[in-house]
Amino acid sequence: MLPAPTDDILHVLRQTWGHSTFRPLQEDIIRAVLAGQDVLALLPTGGGKSICFQVPALARDGLCLVVSPLIALMKDQVENLRKRGIKAEAVYAGMSHQEIDQTLDNCVYGPVKFLYVSPERLLTDMFRARVGKMRVNLLAVDEAHCLSQWGHDFRPPYLRIAELRALLPGVPCMALTATATERVREEIVERLQFSPNYQVFQQSFARPNLSYSVLATEDKLRRLLEVVRGVGVGKTSIVYARTRRQTEETAAYLQQHGLRAAAYHAGLPTEQRTRTQQDWMQNKTHCMVATNAFGMGIDKPDVRLVVHLDAPDNLEAYYQEAGRAGRDEKYAFAVLLDGPNDADELRRRTQQAHPPLDTVRRVYQALANFSRTAVGGGELVAFDFDMQQFAETYRIKALDAHNSLRILAREGYVQMNEAANDPARVFIPINHTDLYRFQVANAQHDQLIKSLLRFHGGELFAGFQRISENSLAQHLKLSVVEVRRMLLFLHRSSIIQYQPRHDSPQALFTTPRFDADKLPLNQKQLNDTREQARLKTESVIGYAAGGRCRQRLLLEYFGETDAAPCQVCDFCLAKKKAKQTALPSPALREQLLTLLRTTPQTPREVLGNFTPGQAVTVTAQLRELVELGELHYAPDGRLEV
Known part of the structure; x- marks a missing residue:
């Protein structure tokens, strides 16, 4: 593979994104992968990781295969690429067999440039049979820290990416992450079986424009109000809360004090979440009070303040979430509010996050009963899942259920997906002639079919297209219920393939279901994981205790031991003030x-x-x-x- 001239990749950057120059390291990373080298790219949050694999993929013929663990992030990136006129697809849990089949066919025979795949889908029989027929020019592994058991978000399906590489001989691999310690970096290179001449590009984790502070307080809401007002009432901010209830109560408190604040969490209806996010993006709402998933993949560079009401479980998560402030490289603030009992509470939460083995097995069995999945079945079959209903039905404490499911997910036996807005989708599997014959013989459905074709044209014959049942209902002067009934009739008649709208949380077994008593959980490995979590918790507590430059504490955690004091964190500013006075x-x-x-x-x-x-x-x-x-x-x- 010959490297692309610099002018070519700059042309792609200008034409597609409107940028005239690359950010630091981006061009070096792109040229290395275009030269056929495996690459590990470590760029801080907001450092432009996606550009690093999207530009070389567009500069060459063929398709870029992107492995990503986050469905919401996949959907965002696919949607953003499509808005730019680039063909992109995604395959993830919750899609029907027919839809996955059609999507993969489009990637083999159509002009698709990017295929995003969740890791558990990589080595299914259907995917293995197709991937070798695709003209893959690059394998990109996003959130690559998920490969490491020492990372903060280990995903066992990631370990099988090396098997995928065997199906793609000669295809370079790019691994990308914003948070990786030295041990995690070594494990990524080993797990992905990088070639001997691989390259590592690491931008410093330092954020010179970001001022980190830890504020001790006994009244977090009052202190939060002071901080938000201090930065500027009209400035854009994110406040991270641990629970859904806390997001709503905090947003209400800020609203009562005259601030434009809103709550955001996965338990809200899809329409409300979408509207709330849009209002914040358009600066109609200034302060978003959210659980930690909010902000992933959202490109809003002018966030001036990120506040954590409680410390996350590890410094990787804190660095990533705090780093959503100041992506425009202007001065911004990351504040952690520290209560008098927060350290003890964090230790208690870490201990609770690792329930006994018999509790984990009991939750696994309850999940099998809940989904009516027989032993040996259920692999990758998604089902709607309501945590509260699940816990109440099987008389399990909600906290035990939540933590046990997290362990089962970490060990690679189940996967939990937050509620995601999946609009209705339609594909026409028959040819134009057969469709016309059906319309002539079934006049009562003729107008609906004509409306579908008017809105979406010939694309409906090429693959699944998102449709709006509401728009169809308005156009046909029918109720949404009636439109859905008619679509289901067409689906059962094999005239269309119809995937109804879906926005409920889902769960699935990532392996054939085990007998709970024979579930091969490794007690030693679980003990090691518990100890690792304890050490990460102590690192967070140490950061909050401070005594040194906050940024240096974070950088040393990620292996940068020679950093100078940042001069802008609370410790450095206090030291500077003390010298002056x-x-x-x-x-x-x-x-x-x-x-x-x-x-x-x-x-x-x-x-x-x-x-x-x-x-x-x-x-x-x-x-x-x-x-x-x-x-x-x-x-x-x-x-x-």
């Missing part, structure tokens, strides 16, 4: 020496003779006098001349 005067020096000649005192007793505002200056002067030998500590800890 702590300029000891000759008068203060003489005052202290006179005081201690009369009565030797401990440093705390000395400070009692001054106002709180003088504490920093007095402490600095005492330290200097000790260093100069004019004061020394007596055995009882008192300072004397």
Whole structure:
């Protein structure tokens, strides 16, 4: 594969995205993969990772296969590419067999440039039979930290990507992530079986324009209000809350104090989530109070403030979420509110997140009963899943159910998908002649078919097209219920393939269902995972405790040990302010020496003779006098001349 000239890739960038230059490292990454090299790209949140695989894919004939674990992110990227006139498809849990079959056919025979695939779909028989027929020019592995058991979001299906590489000989692989420690980076390279001449491109995790702060408080809502007002009432902000209820209560509090705030979480109706997000994107709402999934894949560069009401479980998640502020490279703030009992609460949550083995097996059996899945069946068959209904039906504590399902997902036995807005879709599997004959013989459905063709044209014969049942109903002057009934009739008559609209959370078994007692859970591995989670929790607590530059603490966690202080975090700013105010005067020096000649005192007793505002200056002067030998500590800890 010959590398593309720089002018070619710049032309792709200008023509498709309207940018005249690449961001740092992007061009180097693109040219390396165009030269046929395997590449590990480590770029911070907002660093433009998607451009790194999209540009080389467009600069060459063929299709880019993108592995991504997040359905919502896949859909966003596919939609964004389509808006730019680029053919893109996605295959993920919840799609019907017919729809997957048609999508893969389009990738083999049609002009598709990007195929996004969730990892559990990679090595199904249907996918394996098709992928070798596709003209794949690049394999891109997004969120590559999911390959590592030491990463913060390990996904077992990712481990099988190496098997996929065997089906794509000679195709370069690009792994991308925003958060990876040295150990995780090594594991990514090993798991993906990179060629010996692979390249690693790493942009510093430092964000010079982002000011990190941890604010101790006993009243988080009051402190939040102060922070939001301090940054600017009309500025765009995100507030991360741990629970759905907390998002709603916090948004209501901010609204009561005159701020344009809204709550966002997966439990809201699809229309409300969509409208809420659009209002925030268009600056009709300034403050979005959301659970942590919000913001993934959303391109809004002017976020000036990200606040966490509670610390996430690990620093990878905190760095990624806080990094959604200031993507326009202008000054922005990332604030963590730290309550007096937060460290103990975080440790307790980490302990609860790893329930006993018998509880995990019980939840697995309950999930099989809930979905009516027999032993040996159910692999990759998605079903609607309501956590509250599930927990109540089988009398399991909701927290135990949630944490057990997370363990089962991490071990590769189940997958949980948040509610996603899947609009209705239609495909016409018969030819024009047979369709016309049906219309002549079934006049009552003729107008509906004509309307479908008027709205979507010949594309309906090529693959599944999203339709609006509401628009059809308005056009035909029928109710939505009647339109759906007619579409179902056409589906059962094999005239169309119809996928009704779907927006419920789903679950699925990623392997054939086991007998719960024989589920091969590895106790040692679960113990290792628990210990790993404990260490990550302590890293978060250490970050909150501070004592040093916040950004340096984060960078050292990711292996950057030689970073200079950022000069803009709360610690650096306080240190700078202390230096400016702590300029000891000759008068203060003489005052202290006179005081201690009369009565030797401990440093705390000395400070009692001054106002709180003088504490920093007095402490600095005492330290200097000790260093100069004019004061020394007596055995009882008192300072004397």
